[in-house]
Amino acid sequence: MTVPLELPKAIDLSHHLNSIARNRFASPLKDILNYMAQPGMISLAGGLPHPSLFPFAEANVSVYPANADLKHGVVPSVDEQLTLTIPKTAPVKGALDLNSVQQYGHSLGLPELRAWLHQFTRDVFSPAYSNFEILLHEGNTAAWAKVCRLLLDAGDYILLEEFSFPSSFGPWVPEGCKGVPVKMDAHGLRADDLERVLSEWETTHPGERRPRVLYTIPQGQNPAGLSMPGDRMRDVYEVCRKYDIIIVDDGPYSCLTFREFEITPEPVVPVAETGEQFRKTLATSFLKYDYEGRVIRLDSFSKTLAPGSRLGYFVANPIFIERLLRATEVESQTPSGWSMAIVSQLLHTWGQDGYLQWLSNLRDSYELRRNIMCAALAKRFVALPADKYASAVPGCEGVALYPRGTDPATIKPDQAPVASFVPPAGGMFLWIKFYLSGAPRFRELQTAQHEDPENAFMGEMWKALADNLVLLTPGSYYVVPASSGKATTSQRGAEPAVGHFRFAFSYNDRVEMEEGIRRVEEVASKLWGY
Structure with a gap:
């Protein structure tokens, strides 16, 4: 689409408003505020607390400079920091002051x-x-x-x-x-x-x-x-x-x-x-x-x-x-x-x-944090391009994670990895898909005709991870509530024999992330039996 030099105005989309939105009306008390600013106005209308009774005399906030190097977690020195000052009363008309922002x-x-x-x-x-x-x-x-x-x-x-x-x-x-x-x-x-x-x-x-x-x-x-x-x-x-x-x-x-x-x-x-x-x-x-x-x-x-x-x-x-x-x-x-x-x-x-x-x-x-977590996974598993090594595995994209010690030359295109992930292109999270067919316990649940073997296995895996002192968010939390009321993996028509966890790389430092991934791989090795 070529955007014209003179941009159009928005079309009328008011038919999308629900009955609540259509029936809202302006607060009459807010209308009065527009008159209070008129020169010479004596307002006996609004129930405004008097600003002289606000207990805050001045606000001074020290902040980082805009060009602070954030990658290595070093707090800028006091000399580098800037001070934002908000006085109680504006020194000139129109300037920001506490009397107005607290009202x-x-x-x-x-x-x-x-x-x-x-x-x-x-x-x-x-x-x-x-x-x-x-x-x-x-x-x-x-x-x-x-x-x-x-x-x-x-x-x-x-x-x-x-x-x-x-x-x-x-x-x-x-x-x-x-x-x-x-x-x-x-x-x-x-x-x-x-x-x-x-x-x-x-x-x-x-x-x-x-x-x-x-x-x-x-x-x-x-x-x-x-x-x-x-x-x-x-x-x-x-x-x-x-x-x-x-x-x-x-x-x-x-x-x-x-x-x-x-x-x-x-x-x-x-x-x-x-x-x-x-x-x-x-x-x-x-x-x-x-x-x-x-x-x-x-x-x-x-x-x-x-x-x-x-x-x-x-x-x-x-x-x-x-x-x-x-x-x-x-x-x-x-x-x-x-x-x-x-x-x-x-x-x-x-x-x-x-x-x-x-x-x-x-x-x-945050990009460095992403790289740290992805590199930690590559260190603990054998990480290979999914399009080259798992091309025949349905839904496998990005990076495929195989058991440590796996010889890439022996991998067949339809051999499911332990897990895979698409490297995050933004945000704070890594979404890892686990392929459950290789886990003996999952096959037991299938053989026993469990109502939802995927959800049951991922619940057991989450508990094993927590017992190993590493906490992940279960993928089931992010499943859209079904319009049909159907909740099991098969009833929802979701991909069978897979499960997800969300890994956050936003908060922990490198040492913690690498240790956390080590603990994840330790649990995976037991559950997948390698």
């Missing part, structure tokens, strides 16, 4: 921060329509819950990747909504499978309303660590346009997209880039292909600054933003004034170039 404010969020983020979104993610708007929120988990209350009616179906973030299920499952999993490959959600699901809907779900919302984590997908390339995003977008689907782009990992991984005996240290180089290579968002305004992007500072800030922002068309604003006025009012003030001061101090440099260095740090 009840407009539910859109701090104007200075919204303006900064609007420019950043335009420059970096380049939405393909002109009138996108920004609304601050309290983190993507809360933001997604608001979107569910905006678009979904009780009993609706919702499209998701076949494995997805478990907390994303929470807002819609209690409402009786039902998940529809869409298959993934090494490049994320498959446009062809999305087309299949939607084109066959009247046959597979006669008399039931087709899904109208796709929830996706396109970059650094949780749990799989996959990232959609631009052409895949474009294809998915056009399928959604064809069937009038709203795309919810959950983007906390968008700035943590990695360069290609190669199997090496030692972890490769990423080569540093400038902020401008990073911007040019940064993975894109669905916003880039959205010329109708059918994408709601959820962005967050949880992975780029700190999760405890509980701060993020929506990017969406004006109709959706206005309805989300009405909900915010009566549900959460506004994000924390402290968080907005500190983040705003930080971003204005760093500037856009500085923030991009910070993101580039941050990406390098």
Whole structure:
């Protein structure tokens, strides 16, 4: 798609609003705030606490410089650190101060921060329509819950990747909504499978309303660590346009997209880039292909600054933003004034170039952690390219892990490895698929005609790993709640004789990661009997 020089405006998508969203009205108390700023106004209307009674006189926060080298975990010296100061009263009109940021404010969020983020979104993610708007929120988990209350009616179906973030299920499952999993490959959600699901809907779900919302984590997908390339995003977008689907782009990992991984005996240290180089290579968002305004992007500072800030922002068309604003006025009012003030001061101090440099260095740090974990797996198993050594093993992509001591020359193309994984293209997680047919205990469960031998075996393996003092997240946590109510592996039509675990490389240091992988391999060697 060639983007015209003069971008179009978003189309009217108000028919997607549910009855709750359509019936919301502006908070009359918030309307009064607009009049309070008028010169000469004496307000006896608002129940605002007097700022002289706030116990905070001044806020001083020491922060890293934007170009801090983050790969090696060295905290910048005090001399290198910057100090952000927020006085109780602004020294000049329009400057940020504690009196204003600690007071009840407009539910859109701090104007200075919204303006900064609007420019950043335009420059970096380049939405393909002109009138996108920004609304601050309290983190993507809360933001997604608001979107569910905006678009979904009780009993609706919702499209998701076949494995997805478990907390994303929470807002819609209690409402009786039902998940529809869409298959993934090494490049994320498959446009062809999305087309299949939607084109066959009247046959597979006669008399039931087709899904109208796709929830996706396109970059650094949780749990799989996959990232959609631009052409895949474009294809998915056009399928959604064809069937009038709203795309919810959950983007906390968008700035943590990695360069290609190669199997090496030692972890490769990423080569540093400038902020401008990073911007040019940064993975894109669905916003880039959205010329109708059918994408709601959820962005967050949880992975780029700190999760405890509980701060993020929506990017969406004006109709959706206005309805989300009405909900915010009566549900959460506004994000924390402290968080907005500190983040705003930080971003204005760093500037856009500085923030991009910070993101580039941050990406390098997590990319190195990915490389450390992958190299640890290659050290404990025999790690080989799946397309060369496991080409006849169904669904085996990326790197195949064989028992230590295996001679690659003896491997047959249909010989299942112990496990395989697609090297994470972003995010914080490694999604490892285990091939259970080689484990004697799994075959016992099959012979005994266990109702769900895959789930039973993976439960036993998880317990064995925990007993060996290594904790992983079970893959079953990420299975989309079945619209049919069927829960076993075979009933769901899931791939047989495989199971998954999610490995996180975001927190532990190299020594801990390598020891953790050693313990995993120790358990695997006992269960697979090698």
